[in-house]
Amino acid sequence: MSESNRPQLDVIVVGAGFAGLYLLHKFREMGLSARAFEAGDDVGGTWYWNRYPGARCDIESIDYSFSFDPELEQEWQWSEKYATQPEILRYAQHVADRFDLRRDISFATRVEQAVWDEAGSCWNVTTSQGETVSGRFFIMATGCLSQPKDIDIEGIENFTGAIYRTHSWPHEGVDFSGKTVGIIGTGSSGIQSIPLIAGQADHTTVFQRTANYSIPAGNGPIAPEKLAVKQRYQDYREEARWTSVGVPGKQAMDFALTVSEEERQQRYQELWDKGAIPHLGSEFADLLLDEKANDTLAEFVRGKIRSVIEDSEVADILTPTEFPICTKRACLDTHYYQTFNKPNVDIVDIKRNPIVSITATGIATKEQNFDFDAIVFATGFDAMTGALLAIDIRGREGQSLKDKWAHGPLNYLGLTVSGFPNFFMITGPGSPSVLSNMILSIEQHVEWIADCLEHMSKAGLDVIDATETAESGWVEYGTATSDMTLFPQAKSWYMGANVPGKPRVCLPYVGGVAAYRRVCNDVAAQDYLGFRFDGPDGSRCNDGLVRRQQPDVVALLEMLADLELPPFESLSPDEARAMSVAMNAGNPPGPQVGAVVDGSFPGADGALDYRLYRPDSPGPHPVTVYFHGGGWVLGDHTSDDAFCRDLCVNADSVIISANYRHAPEARFPAAVDDGFAAVQWVSDNIETLGGMRGALAVCGWSAGGNIAAVVCQLARDAGGPEIKGQVLITPVVDAGDDSPSMTDNAEGFVLTKALMDWFWDHYADPSKRADPKASPLLAPDLSGLPPALVITGEFDPLRDQGKAYAEALDAAGTGARHINYPGQIHTSFTAVGAIPTANGSRQDIAAALRQYFKALEPV
Ligand code: FAD
Ligand code: NAP
Secondary structure, X not given: OOHHHOOOEEEEEEOOOHHHHHHHHHHHHOOOOEEEEOOOOOOOOHHHHOOOOOOEOOOOOOOOOOOOOHHHHHHOOOOOOOOEHHHHHHHHHHHHHHOOOHHHEEOOOOEEEEEEEOOOOEEEEEEOOOOEEEEEEEEEOOOOOOOEOOOOOOOHHHOOOEEEEHHHOOOOOOOOEOOEEEEEOOOHHHHHHHHHHHHHEOEEEEEEOOOOOEEEOOOOOOOHHHHHHHHHHHHHHHHHHOOOOOOOOOOOOOOOOXXXXXXXXXXXXXXXXXXXXOOHHHOOOOOOOOHHHHHHHHHHHHHHHHHHOOOHHHHHHHOOOOOOXXXXXXXXXXXXXXXXXOOOEEEEEOOOOOEEEEOOOEEEEOOOEXXXXXXXXXXOEOOOOHHHHOOEEEOHHHOEHHHHOOOOOOOEOXXXXXXXXXXXXXXXXXXXXXXXXXXXXXXXXXXXXXXXXXXXXXXXXXXXXXXXXXXXXXXXXXXXXXXXXXXXXXXXXXXXXXXXXOOOOOOOOOOOHHHHHHHHHHHHHOOOOOEEEEXXXXXXEOXXXXXXXXXHHHHHHHHHHHHOOOOHHHOOHHHHHHHHHHHHHOOOOOOOOOEEEEEEEEEEOEEEEEEEEEOOOOOOEEEEEEEOOOOOOOOOOOOOHHHHHHHHHHHOOEEEEEOOOOOOOOOOOHHHHHHHHHHHHHHHOOOOOOEEEEEEEEEEEOXXXXXXXXXXXXXXXXXXOOOOOEEEEOOOOOOOOOOHHHHHOOOOOOOOXXXXXXXXXXXXXXXXXXXXXXXXXXXXXXXXXXXXXXXXXXXXXXXXXXXHHHHHHHHOOOOEEEXXXXXXXXXXXXXXXXOHHHHHHHHHHHHHHHHHHHHHOOO
């Protein structure tokens, strides 16, 4: 490139909030030329604009601050647990001055358009000052909550009093003394400002559309133990980077519904007393996954709200019921609910009594006209995409970002957009962003981009662009992640639901900052997987998907990796059993069933235990005999308890989980002989057990799937009992399997090839493994067997043998179906509550059983 057509700058940054400031500092350190454009008159972004009374951070200041410079970290002293807006603005100004950043910022300048110049490999950026600047890279530090939502209430232009918006509060402040004030909006901004405005005004009326969950901040001096963190600040920050929200704290592994009511209440009270929101939704692992679990916390908070408000009608209005707690950002307040006990403060429930319009003198609702001197709008933002789309951004072939995002913000990693080369977003849609401590997330993005630019510079590359494959894979992964949570249930700005006409997609990535950081690191480590680079020496691209398993499977695998457990196959059977029991101990409990009965039955060589699960519906019911997994070595009739409950409820069938003798104490064919004995005994006693005569099916997982399959063959050969159907979940059906799934998934997905070998070694001599009672796929005749459903997962070593068995059964006229679930592993299907993305498979299993029993239901 000649000097004359070289872009003027290496990097153009839009915005001078915390993101813009750190970007400028970073690029200057790297020796790059960078300039930022900022619409406001000074630095600070959010904290420059939002000057309403009561504005504070809701992440403790010790956490909500930069970590990139240890000296800065030590020299700045926060005065309170949650600093006020003026103090945070002073901090941003201090950062700008300390690192001499203002000289590279053009204030009072709005970026209006940016066009990618393919020939020059640069962006041409036009500002409100009429200037056009070219830069190799174009980075959006425009903020997720910087574009206020348009006021969507009629008549605002008629109002003759004063109008204030929390987002752009007058710098000189507002004195509400002696005034009658109306406030619309009860999100974080409303909840922070209402107590202060009401404390000053003569009379205040709050117009609430949706009641919110708010927790008392307990603000004050920083607690000594929190302040002590500064003595080990760098370690503390590193800890924060590997949490889900970017603030150190307990990462719950247990479930709200498994602990006692007493423990739940005690833990919620402790959370409440802390006055902090980052860990509210993660006190238990199921709070954001399971409505019933979520409701235990929601009800606790509702109880607290009701206990504060004196008037029960007002309490009813202010008590949130419309969405699961933490699916909208929870609020932190100081005397918010108490404010409504004041005689000069009213609340109007505008769901019941809607606002019709703003009038010349106030607000007209369906039932009443209110006169005000001033109206305050705390009505929120066009979040995450608003500020980006306010700029006319045109990528390759003139495509506008607005068109590209017509159905939602397509992105790769929340950092880039395919077709928009050398364009980066800080905390963009598709990254954890607003669900995290934002300064920590800003730092992670800035540092990732800086590393990427460094990588390009070293490799002599000029242009980076995400591939469409990587982009659509990431968007799909993000959607799968949010779909398994309760987030989509709320009409929140996270979901784009606050802005009329905005596409309804979950804007942030909800998997947490640690999981996300791993993703970003993995992308970089795999030669920037999913990015295409161009340079003078040509193009290069390592295309692909960064996460191929379902998000909950990824989380499980990461958690197991963190635990650094020894491989099962390195242990003795008893040690392996103890570890398996310990791993099962904290599992979610599964749904309630009508009754659970323990008993024993005559196995092939003595009594064995069973556990019976009876549906809540009136009987008699069909009966399914279930065989647990565990490679014939581990587990017992109670180890798949949650799955049996789930199956019982969904299939409306009695489930009898029958134990069998385990290897190596009882080797082949003990387990299958016991399985057959169980089915014979259940068949003989079906009515006594509450079952319908003749309505008998079998189901089994893994080694239990092997037993279920073999039992069907034994029953056919013995002339009974009659089995109406078999559901085989990732069954072991061929000891000699060396198919691609066995080699491709040999390691890393819980059931490994080494572990499978260990199971076989304990269970059966090599000479006996080809016996159809060990390897039912090898049976010479598969005709005359009950219809089958075979379930497998994409990343299961046993996937191909399951598929082969289904195909062989079908070829023999048995009527078999095979469903392979993308992104799932061997242990997904029975992990009720822990792997929600496998819920569909569990519905399919239940539907198959219902189908087998359909013709048999009593009329
Ligand atoms: P911003 O601070 O929003 O800065 C973006 C800047 O870009 C703005 O100054 C804007 O004027 C400028 N800009 C936008 N478009 C253009 C354009 N086209 N041309 C020129 N300039 C442009 N997060 C937390 O983690 N903890 C909290 O406690 C917290 N409290 C918050 C309180 C409030 C009231 C709000 C609104 C948000 C809060 N947030 C909080 C989120 C907060 O936005 C981030 O923490 C952080 O300040 C964002 O920094 P930023 O630099 O990315 O964006
Ligand atoms: P918000 O959470 O979106 O709240 C907007 C409020 O206005 C809601 O109560 C909404 O009702 C109401 N509203 C919107 N349009 C309305 C209309 N046409 N008629 C009546 N009511 C209307 O916005 P925010 O309070 O500004 O907060 C946005 C985000 O900024 C927060 O979630 C948080 O992330 C951040 N923030 C943080 C703090 C902090 O504590 N540090 C403070 C402020 C903001 P519905 O709920 O029914 O839509």
